[in-house]
Amino acid sequence: MMGAHHAMTGAAAWIAVTATAGHGLGFFPVSPAGTVTGALLCAGAALLADADHGSATISRSVPVLGRLVTGGISRASGGHRHGLHGLLAILCAWLLATGLDRLSWQSPWSERPVDVGIAAASAAAIAFAAYALGLAPGSWPMAWSIGLVGAGGITVFAPERPDWFIVCITLGYGVHLLGDLLTTGGLPLLWPWVPKPPRAWRKVPVLNRIWTSGGHLAVPILGNAGSLREWALLIPVTLYVGYGILFAALAEVGVDLAALLY
Ligand SMILES: [Zn+2]
Known part of the structure; x- marks a missing residue:
């Protein structure tokens, strides 16, 4: 999946999980302002897994340093779509977020302590999201300003x-993996254990796309990353995010968008 699409599905997932008013599932209800922020x-969290990708959005986020950091992460985790794209990485994202949350x-x-961990992580994550979503066209200083x-x-x-x-953070990270799971590349979900299918399996048409010769698992209903199907899926997802944000922003000032529409 492409960076902007990961970012958009991350935003949609948060709205779905936190919004209660008709368009959300309300598993983890928060205030309308909390839905927007x-x-x-x-x-931004939905972009983190691609820190293992040398040419990903994140690696270009800070001149030189971004490339060095992502290059290091990429080598340590075995390269793109390896360690950072397994279930273990979701656990690590949760641990990292818990650490930052307590900082x-x-x-x-x-009077009260400042949540510096949340603030720093938020500035970086929102800068990544702003850049990936084209809110700061080609300009990292602009993206970081939006992040701050x-x-x-x-x-x-x-x-x-x-x-x-x-x-x-954990939800965004997980949604990234779900998005990649739906493309033909698939994921090494059980990394570092990446079992490869037996020879006979690789010859069976549909099965060899679900468990690839490289040992990745996939439910490739979207086809290749960046496919027409992926773009088609993003249209309703983007509309949903737009509606969710507008609904929450208006609710914050006491206007019920649903009542206005129906
Ligand atoms: Zn990815």
């Missing part, structure tokens, strides 16, 4: 629930 963050700093000027403003917004309008940050 969390959607931005979840869009706070009691400044001498404010977004992180400021999150500090003020964060969902009031504890653990929202951990749920948001």
Whole structure:
């Protein structure tokens, strides 16, 4: 799946999980403002798994340093679509988010501690999302400015629930893997154990696309990454995100969009 598509599906997943008013499932309800800020963050979290990709959005995020860091991650995790694309990586994302969530700093000027871990991770994740979604066309300084403003917004309008940050990062990470699972490349879900299918299996037409000769697992209903089907799926997903954000933004100022429409 392409970067912008990962970001959009991440935003959609957060809205689906947190919104309660008709268009959401409400598994983890948050305030309308929390729906908006969390959607931005979840869009960025849905890009993290491709940090193992030398030419991915993330690697271009900071001149030189971005490429060095992603190059290092890529080598450590075995290359693109290896360690960072397995179920174990979701557990690591959860652990990392939990660590960042607990990272706070009691400044001498404010009454309550500042969540510096959440703020720093949010600035980076939103900068990635803004760049991937084309909100800062070709300009990283612009993307980072959006990231900083977004992180400021999150500090003020964060969902009031504890653990929202951990749920948001883990959800975004998981949605990325789900998106890739639906393409022909598939995923080494059980990495570092990547069993390859027996010879006979590789000759059976449909089966050899579900368990590939390289040992990846796939449910390739979207075809190749960036396919026409992937673009077609993104149209309703984008409309859903647009509706969800608008609904939440209006609800925040006391307007019920559903009542206006029907
Ligand atoms: Zn990926």
